[in-house]
Amino acid sequence: MNLSRRSFLKLSGATGLGLFFGEKIFDLSPVMAQVKLLKIKSAKATPTICPYCSVGCGLLAYTENGKLINMEGDPDNPVNQGSLCSKGASVYQLYDNERRLTKPMYRAPGATEWVEKDWDWMFDRIVERVTETRDKNFTAKQTIDDPKTGSKIDITANRTDAIASLGGAGLDNEECYLLQKLMRGLGVVYLEHQARI
């Protein structure tokens, strides 16, 4: 179809008006709400937290036959009362996404390619690296000025400055507790959380 600029503007205007009056004459909102309800009618709703940022908005995850079918803001959550920002509103795509990684990927130092590894291999490698870094950079004792006498004294430090830990908004209270216990056990002193930075 050969559309001149004038005909294109006329057609766009007519389409816009049609949609406008269509919406005014036929109120589609109850139908749309019903369609949404039908989708989640027999689904199980499980409250959870948005993993993206430190606001920690509440979500409802709807599952049916063990499969996630929808996610939306939790109206009972006092933080967001059902509303979500555009990022949170798209959280379902974290799950339903052909680009989502479902297996651990490893890129060796200096390498340009990522290779797939199994979880056991990955966990062993993480433990190996953490242990090696911590042992090479562990300070058992350190010398400080005695605040009372001003003379030098040795104190127990049991710390490493070579590792830092950054918690994320996806971690719940219990996970944060376990993480800081592990880190303090290793002597890590740089403990941060996404909510503070």
Ligand code: SF4
């Ligand atoms: S919905 Fe938006 S504001 Fe709320 S936690 Fe997720 S990313 Fe943050």
